[in-house]
Amino acid sequence: MYDFIPIILGAVVFGLGLFMSINPKACTKKELQQDSRALAKTKSNGSVLGACGVTMIIIGIAKIFIF
Numbered sequence: 001m002y003d004f005i006p007i008i009l010g011a012v013v014f015g016l017g018l019f020m021s022i023n024p025k026a027c028t029k030k031e032l033q034q035d036s037r038a039l040a041k042t043k044s045n046g047s048v049l050g051a052c053g054v055t056m057i058i059i060g061i062a063k064i065f066i067f
Contacts, residue, residue: 006060014053020046 020027024042032038 003064004060006063007057010053010056010060012053013056014050017046017048017050017053021050022046 021043024039024046025033027046028038028042
């Protein structure tokens with residue numbers, strides 16, 4: 001049961017990163033939604049967050065099958 005917590009957490013982090021990458025305007029402050037640099041930074045941060053989520057999922061799966 002507790003082995004699946006890192007996988008679930010990784011999926012949540014990946015989902016948040018995916019949402020930030022696809023729709024950066026909704027994840028940015030209202031004052032900065034017209035600034036293209038702020039939107040690009042939010043999109044980049046979403047990509048990094050998605051990569052971290054995938055890494056967490058891989059580590060969680062490896063933890064179940066290897067250890």
